[in-house]
Amino acid sequence: MIKPHGGRLVNRISHEERLREEAREMPRRDLTLDEARDLANIGHGVFSPLEGYMCREDFEVVLEEGRLANDLPWTIPIVIDADRDEIARVLEGDTLALFYEGRPLGILDVEEIFSYEKKRYAEKVFKTTSEEHPGVARIYAKKDHLLGGRITLLEDPPTNFPRYKLWPKETRVLFRERGWRTVVGFQTRNAPHIGHEYVQKTALTFVDGLFINPLIGKKKRGDFKDEVIIKTYEVLFEHYYPKDSATMAVLETEMRYAGPREAIFHAIIRKNFGCTHFIVGRDHAGVGNFYGPFEAQEIFDYYPDLGIVPMFFKSFFHCAKCGGVVNDKICPHGPEHHINFSGTKIREMLLRGERPPETMMRPEVAEAILSFDHPFVE
Amino acid sequence: MEEKMVTVEIPASLYAKIEGIIKDTGFKSVSSYVTYVLREVLAEDEEEQEVFSKEDEERVKERLRSLGYLD
Ligand SMILES: [Zn+2]
Numbered sequence: 001m002i003k004p005h006g007g008r009l010v011n012r013i014s015h016e017e018r019l020r021e022e023a024r025e026m027p028r029r030d031l032t033l034d035e036a037r038d039l040a041n042i043g044h045g046v047f048s049p050l051e052g053y054m055c056r057e058d059f060e061v062v063l064e065e066g067r068l069a070n071d072l073p074w075t076i077p078i079v080i081d082a083d084r085d086e087i088a089r090v091l092e093g094d095t096l097a098l099f100y101e102g103r104p105l106g107i108l109d110v111e112e113i114f115s116y117e118k119k120r121y122a123e124k125v126f127k128t129t130s131e132e133h134p135g136v137a138r139i140y141a142k143k144d145h146l147l148g149g150r151i152t153l154l155e156d157p158p159t160n161f162p163r164y165k166l167w168p169k170e171t172r173v174l175f176r177e178r179g180w181r182t183v184v185g186f187q188t189r190n191a192p193h194i195g196h197e198y199v200q201k202t203a204l205t206f207v208d209g210l211f212i213n214p215l216i217g218k219k220k221r222g223d224f225k226d227e228v229i230i231k232t233y234e235v236l237f238e239h240y241y242p243k244d245s246a247t248m249a250v251l252e253t254e255m256r257y258a259g260p261r262e263a264i265f266h267a268i269i270r271k272n273f274g275c276t277h278f279i280v281g282r283d284h285a286g287v288g289n290f291y292g293p294f295e296a297q298e299i300f301d302y303y304p305d306l307g308i309v310p311m312f313f314k315s316f317f318h319c320a321k322c323g324g325v326v327n328d329k330i331c332p333h334g335p336e337h338h339i340n341f342s343g344t345k346i347r348e349m350l351l352r353g354e355r356p357p358e359t360m361m362r363p364e365v366a367e368a369i370l371s372f373d374h375p376f377v378e
Numbered sequence: 379m380e381e382k383m384v385t386v387e388i389p390a391s392l393y394a395k396i397e398g399i400i401k402d403t404g405f406k407s408v409s410s411y412v413t414y415v416l417r418e419v420l421a422e423d424e425e426e427q428e429v430f431s432k433e434d435e436e437r438v439k440e441r442l443r444s445l446g447y448l449d
Contacts, residue, residue, distance in 0.1 A: 007417070071410040163445060173438045174447050247447060302404040305414040 001176060004272045005307065006049025006072055009168055013043050013153045020154050023097035023104035027089040029082065034218050036100040036157035037252040038078065043106065043153025044167040046251070048272045053080045055112040055148030063124040066261065066302070073268065073303045075261035076125065080108070081143040087113050096147065100157050111149035118142065125258050128290055134220045135257040135287070159252060161216060161230060166249035171211070172274040174247070180209035184277035184311060185270030187284070188214050189255060191224050191232040191369055193361045195316040195341030197240065198325050203279050203311050210246040211275055218254040219377050220287070222347070228368075228375045235364040249273075259284070259291035260299035264306070271308040281313045317341065318359050350375065388412070 004010075031039065041047050049072065054062065057069045059077055068074045080098075082090075090096050090110050098106040122129045122136040131137050159165045166174070175183050184203045190196065204210040212233055216226045224232075233248055251269065256262050262285035267278040284296035297312045314328045318339040322331050331338075339359060346356045355366045369375050396408045405411040442448040 065406060066404070067406075071406070071413060073404070166442075166445075166447075170438050170442060173435060174442055177439065177442070177448055304403060305405075305418075 001172060002271060002274060002276050002308070004045060004048040004168065005268045008048065009172075009272065010042070010045040010048040010051055011169075012051055012151055015154070019107060019152065020104055023107055023154065026095050026097040026107070027086075028097040028099050028104075029080070029086055029108075031098050031100045031105065033100070033157065034254045035080065036098075036105055037217060037254075039098055039106045039151060040153060040156050041253055042078070042151055044169070046168055046253075046269055046272055047078055048168070050074075050078055052108065052111075052150035053146070053148050054078055056114045056146075059114075059116065059146065059148070063121060066264070073264060073306050076256060076258060076265040077121065079146045079148070082113070082145045082147050083143040084145075086143070087145050087147075090147075098151070103155060105153065105155050105157060107152045107154065108147060109149045109151075110147050113145055113147055115145050125256075125261055126290070127259070130290075133257065133287065133290055135255075138256075159216075159250075160226065161250045164230065164248060164250045165252075166273075168272045168274065171249060175209060175211075175274045178209060178244075178247075180207075180245075182207035182276045183209040183211050183274060184279060185211045185213055185267075185273065185275035186279045187251075187266045187270070188212065188229065188233075189219060189223055190343065191228055191375075192236050192365060193341045193343065193346055193356070194318075194325060194359065197236065197362070198316040198327070199279060199281060199313045200246075202313070202316075202327075203277065204245060207277055208245065210241075211270070211273065212246065212248040213251050213270065213273065214248070215255060216250045216252045220255070220257070221377055223255075223377045224369075225372070225375060225377055228372055231372075232365045232368045235368045236362060239364050240362065255285065257285060257287035257290075259286040260296045263296035264299060264303060267300075267306060267308050267310060271306075275308060277309045277311050279313065280310050282315055315340070347376070383409075 042050055042052060054077055059079060061067055061069045062074050062077050066075045092110055092113055094110050096108045096110055097104045098108055118139050119129050122139050126133055126136050128136060131140060184207045186200050200210055214229045214233065237248065263280050266285065270278050280297050282293050283291060300310045316325055316327045319326045319331045319333055319337050321333040321337045341360055346360055349356050350369055355370065393408055396411055400411045439448060
C-alpha cells in the first residue's frame with residue numbers, strides 16, 4: 001500500500017467528552033461549512049502530513065517554493081483567518097474552540113498569530129491578483145490575520161452524502177480488501193460526459209482500480225450541483241462501469257480554482273486516500289482563461305518526489321474517420337472529422353432542457369441531469 | 379512541522395554531481411535532494427505500519443460492508 005504523504009496518516013481525532021466540555025469554556029471562532037469540512041480533513045489525515053493550520057514558516061515556504069518547510073511538496077495554504085476582535089481574545093499558546101452550528105467540532109492550539117499579504121498570496125497560489133478569479137476573490141474576503149497550530153477534531157461536520165463519505169483510513173482498507181495494488185484517482189466537479197468516461201477507462205486499463213472522487217463543496221455559479229454529480233455517477237456506475245474495479249467516494253472541500261497548484265494538491269490528497277496514480281486532464285482545476293490548457297500537467301515536472309504517478313490526458317473526441325472515441329495520440333485525422341466533448345456546449349443544451357446526443361453523453365446520465373429542476377449552481 | 383536538522387558528510391564530488399542533477403528541478407538544495415532519496419530508500423524497507431488496531435480495522439470493514447463497498 002502506498003504511503004501517505006509524509007509517511008504517516010495523520011489522526012488528530014479525540015472523542016473525549018472532557019475536551020468537548022472544555023471547548024465550551026474556551027474563546028471560540030465559528031466556522032463556515034467549508035472551514036468545518038477542512039478541519040475534519042486535517043483531523044482524518046486527508047491533508048497528511050498537516051496536523052493543523054499552517055504557521056508562518058510553512059505558509060511562507062508554500063507560497064515561495066510550493067513546498068512545506070521540511071521540503072515536502074505542498075502547494076495550497078491550509079490556514080484559518082481571524083480578525084482584530086478574534087485575536088484580541090487569544091494569545092499564542094492559548095486554545096481556541098472551533099464551532100459549527102453551535103457545536104464544538106475542534107480545538108486549535110494557537111501556536112502563532114501572524115499577518116499576511118493577500119496580494120502576494122493570490123499572486124503565488126493563483127498566478128493572478130485579479131478579483132475576477134473566484135479563488136482570489138475569496139482570499140481578498142478573508143480576515144487580516146492567520147492562526148497557526150495543531151488541531152484536535154472532536155466531531156465531524158454533517159455531510160449530505162453519508163453513503164459515499166469515506167476517510168483515507170477507510171479507502172485504504174477498501175483498496176486492500178479489494179486486492180487493488182494500483183489505484184487511479186479521478187477528481188471531478190462535473191457530471192460525466194463520454195470524454196470523462198474514456199479518460200477514466202483508459203487509465204483503468206493499466207491499473208487495478210478506479211477511484212472516482214467527486215469534490216463536494218463551495219463551487220462557482222454555473223458548476224453542476226453536488227447532488228447532480230453524485231446522481232449521474234450513480235447511473236454511470238450502474239450501466240457502464242465494472243463493479244470489481246471501480247468505486248466512488250466523496251471529497252468534501254472547496255474548489256480553489258488554483259489550476260496547476262491545485263492539481264498537485266489534488267494529487268497529494270488522493271495519495272493519502274491510497275491512490276498510486278492520479279488523472280490530470282486538460283485545464284485541471286482551472287477557471288476562465290487564467291491557466292494554459294496543460295499548465296496543470298507541466299507543474300508535475302517540478303515534483304519528482306511527489307510519490308503519486310500522474311497520468312496525463314490531452315483530449316478525447318469522437319472521430320468520424322476512426323469510427324469511435326479516440327484521443328490525440330492515436331488519431332491521425334484532422335479536426336474536421338472530430339466532434340469534441342464540449343462541457344460548455346453540453347451545458348447550454350441542458351440549460352435549454354435538451355438532451356445531448358448519445359455521442360456526447362450517455363442517455364441515462366442526460367436523463368438524470370434533466371430530472372433536476374435546477375442542475376447548476378445559481 | 380518544523381524539524382530539527384543535523385549534518386551528515388558526503389564526498390565533495392558526489393555533492394557537485396547532485397548539484398548538477400537538481401539544476402532546473404524543484405529541489406532547493408543538495409540537502410533536500412539527499413533527504414528525498416534517503417526517504418525513498420528507507421520507505422522501501424519499512425514495515426507497513428498500521429495506525430489502527432484489529433478492532434479498529436474490523437469496525438472499518440463493518441462500515442464498508444454496511445455501505446455496500448465490501449461484500
Ligand atoms: Zn481519427
